[in-house]
Amino acid sequence: MQPDLTLTIAVIAGSGVAAQWLAWRLRWPSIVLMMGAGLILGPLTAALLGAPVLDPEASFGAYLRPMIALAVAVILFEGGITLNFRELRDASSPVRRMVFLGFPLGWALTALALHFITGLALDLSIMIGALLTTTGPTVVLPLLRQAKLPGRIASVLKWEGIVNDPIGALGAVFMFEAIRQTALGHDWMMAAGFLALGAGIGAAMGFSFGFGLSQAFRRGLVPEPMKAPIVLASVLVCFAAADSLAAETGLVAVAVFGLVVANSRLASIEEMRRFKEGIASLLVASVFVVLAAQLTPSDLLALDWRHLAFILVFMLIVRPLSVMLATAASGLNLKEMGFIGLIGPRGVVAAAAAGHLAAVLVDAGRADAEILAPLVFATIFITVVVCGFSVAPLASLLGLSQSGPERILLIGANRWTLGLADALRTADIPFTIADTSWDRLRAARLAGHEVYYGEVLSEAAEWRLEPSRFAVLLAATHNDAYNALICVEYAPELGRSHVFQLSGTDAETDADTSAEDPRAIVYTARGRTLIRKGRGYESLTGDWWRGWRFKATTLSEQFTLASLEEAAPEGDVILARTPAGKIVMSGAVSLPDTPGTTLIRFVPPSAGSD
Incomplete structure (x- = not known):
């Protein structure tokens, strides 16, 4: 391996993990500092010095896309393995309403706002709408600890992020496949057929891997020290195998893989989750730094007042409205509904999946997909910054904070x-x-x-x-x-x-x-x-x-x-x-x-x- 490539890998991993540690010390949202590290090493230094300190495309070339895809696969699997259907069944009424009503409402309203405010094509708006409707535990859980919220509000925000994260990713992947098929010249009927076939192949592959691995663990065919490495290797093999059978179905496969494993009642599931969390933390940090560094000054300048207007409408109208409609008569009072509606930071899966899917669509001939990555990054950055620094004051203002001496x-x-x-x-x-x-x-x-x-x-x-x-x-x-x-x-x-x-x-x-x-x-x-x-x-x-x-x-x-x-x-x-x-x-x-x-x-x- 060449020295410059070795240094690039070290810079990516080191800056990402350093950003996470600094965020922990400062009690800031880690995603803000990870994105900031990538923006500083990439477009900011490119604008100031004429060349970026970190240029992933120049360093990795053709290997960059598959590396990001594999990292996103592991991140999606880690999200899927946290989704236990028994816990969702036992959840309170507001949680179930946020999942089964809030998510589709938010998806539809976000897609419409994207289409009519920014002028983005409707199909792309629907795809990105699915991603932007998800929050994600990696950004929500630190906010809950920071604000010391009462149990009911914390429960709704926590499980909304855990459950909707993989569901939103699956919805975006399905829509992405439909867009990709039409971009390749197939009509909508054929695209729907390819979509159904791809979804079936991905789901079948994920279920097969999940069921097979669960049975192997349950029958004692895998020794304890090898369980975590085998899970990681299986995720990569499942992703690659599904993609080989039907292009871009790997993300569906690994998400289903995670869901099956999470609901198999394995005694070692917690150890696997913790191992995956450690791996996912490193991959999340690296992916954020790489995706942010890939942005160019021209990408950022392509964002105009319409995109900013969408982000404001998304935060102040779309999210609160979908929460209000979904949780009406659920037992939440007006203050609680308002707080949940205003606190909805977008997270890791949205950024990682948007960067990967947008690049594939551009290669397939959809030039208008170039704006997706900077738009999603801007939305994530603004929502995380606003929510991260307003969650505690807002909770105190509404009288919802349990701040006080440690318990x-x-x-x-x-x-x-x-x-x-x-x-x-x-x-x-x-x-x-x-x-x-x-x-x-x-x-x-x-x-x-x-x-x-x-x-x-x-x-x-x-x-x-x-x-x-x-x-x-x-x-x-x-x-x-x-x-x-x-x-x-x-x-x-x-x-x-x-x-x-x-x-x-x-x-x-x-x-x-x-x-x-x-x-x-x-x-x-x-x-x-x-x-x-x-x-x-x-x-x-x-x-x-x-x-x-x-x-x-x-x-x-x-x-x-x-x-x-x-x-x-x-x-x-x-x-x-x-x-x-x-x-x-x-x-x-x-x-x-x-x-x-x-x-x-x-x-x-x-x-x-x-």
Whole structure:
């Protein structure tokens, strides 16, 4: 491989991932910075320096198109594998209405607005309308965490993105195939026949791969270490095989492939999803940088006031109107419908698919398709920027935000956690205590604490418990293995540094010492240890019955953490809450020592209690 091509690949991957990381640090929508990186490396430097820093077409030549197509295939499969029909059946009425009514309404209104405002041909308007009607979890989920929305609104936005993403892509691909056939000189009847044939081939290929792979996994024909690589290779083979049998049917095949796998009830589905999310994140970053860098200054200058007018109409009229019509009499109030209607950032699938499909249509003789990529990119950029920076203020303005101190999820109702719950309530630290026993939750219910009755590892918990509400999880049941399982399950949602469990044995649970005790769970398969070694369930509950209690202490400029440790060396600090409301658990990092920080300590009778 030539050095310049090696450098190009490194620049694409490095700038894309760097943009994602910077977006995480700044709490900005990652898609904005990824597109910005591509625009800076491509058209912006071309306009300023006369030549772009990154020119994918010159670097990859004929290989660029298939590389993008394969990346889009993996991204579409990753979207399909998140769509579980059981979850859609169990969804609330607003979610079902947004899927079955909101999507077709939005598609039709978007296509009409495109056609009459921009003058784009009706068939192209219908194709792009399908893509622009999708939101997508990659852009919606970060906004939900940023705005701290109530469960019902977050649920509608989340599942609209997850469900409509692959459906919109499929609709666009079907319309694309019809346009491509007519561009090749076939009449509409023949184009419809080719479309039906292509859809059938793609769906059959995707179903065959999905069913075959699911059966192989279920029968134990694939070892665990090879499952994720085999899934990735199967996606690429499925895409290429479908495209070889019928041109441009690969995207249909991989989307159906993902749907079949997602609904096969495989025990390893979560591991596959996480692996695919990691691969998809790298591919999403790379595809965005490449597609944005491919734009030229002339492409951007081709956008005029009509395209800007369409984007404004799309954001302020089309989206709110389709949401209002779809969710009327669904239980949502006017504020909730208005908020959902105004928050609809367009995402990854729209950009990736539009760039790929537009290039194929131009090659097929549709010169008017050249405007599609810059138009879709402009729509995505504006919607993501506006929604990303307005979601929190808009939620606060409408009184829909749950902003406030960070919330703790306590797993296990026992004397120790109930005592901790009382201390948290006294200190005004919000929390929820969860247990599978209604009887064990009795004391918490009588005390007026927020409780969750049910198994936190069940699918129902994803809907009813709303894990995104919590900043920290503490698993404090008597079963160390169960605590570890809960932490591993919730780590991808909350972050591994925010899931804690009680110490299981006297051994340190870290990389250096966990192997020394055969009772210790390996540190990679558990949460972070609260407090210190040896302070597990039996030790803490034993101290509770010996009279230990929880005490809240607020630090000041005169009374610092060092002063507290000197004055009261006995006891354990459980957590700290900063004046800004941030929760820091003992065992995570150094405890904050700023004035106004509240410490929750577990102390012996001689220290007194609140």
